[in-house]
Amino acid sequence: MGSKSDWDIMSNVSKTLEKFGIGSENRVISAHRAPHLLTEYVETARDRGLKVLITGAGLAAALPGVTAAHTPLPVLGVPLDAGGFGGMDALMAIVQMPPGVPVGTLAVGKPGAINAAILAASIIALSDDSVRARLDDFRAAQTQAIADTPPPDQA
Ligand code: RP5
Secondary structure, rough: OOHHHHHHHHHHHHHHHHOOOOOOOOOOOOOOOOHHHHHHHOOOOOOOOOOOOOEEEEEOHHOOOHHHHOOOOOOOEEEEEEOOOOOOOHHHHHOOOOOOOOOEEOOOOHHHHHHHHHHHHHHHOOOHHHHHHHHHHHHHHHHHHOOOOOOOOOO
């Protein structure tokens, strides 16, 4: 994430990944304030065994795009509301990548952070039977938890 101020939302990524038995590294590396550190981190990510990079940033939100520029790994981007435009600024910055350098862009804020982790689990599940089984269980439990009628006092 681009700032420690993003952690309140981005902590939902690692919490969700844990449900699928997926470990993660959590790092604050700003594309604007620490550009050289970002380059080093991203360029070594694949050789260190990382499979998916989940990025979250607000305001100009360069982090996801710059990350994608430095690696062929799948890069997911979570736009964050850091004030001003309700996260629309970050959403537009992250989703509008030039052809050839994709960022899988999620919803603004907590829903996006949770879905980024689930999408990463789906990618990892393609080559990991344990994660695949947990993902199937998660989807089944989610379906099971949906009531097919509203509570009596709202009917
Ligand atoms: C972005 O600027 C960060 O991702 C954060 O969302 C926003 C504000 O950062 P701080 O000023 O709180 O460090 O780079």
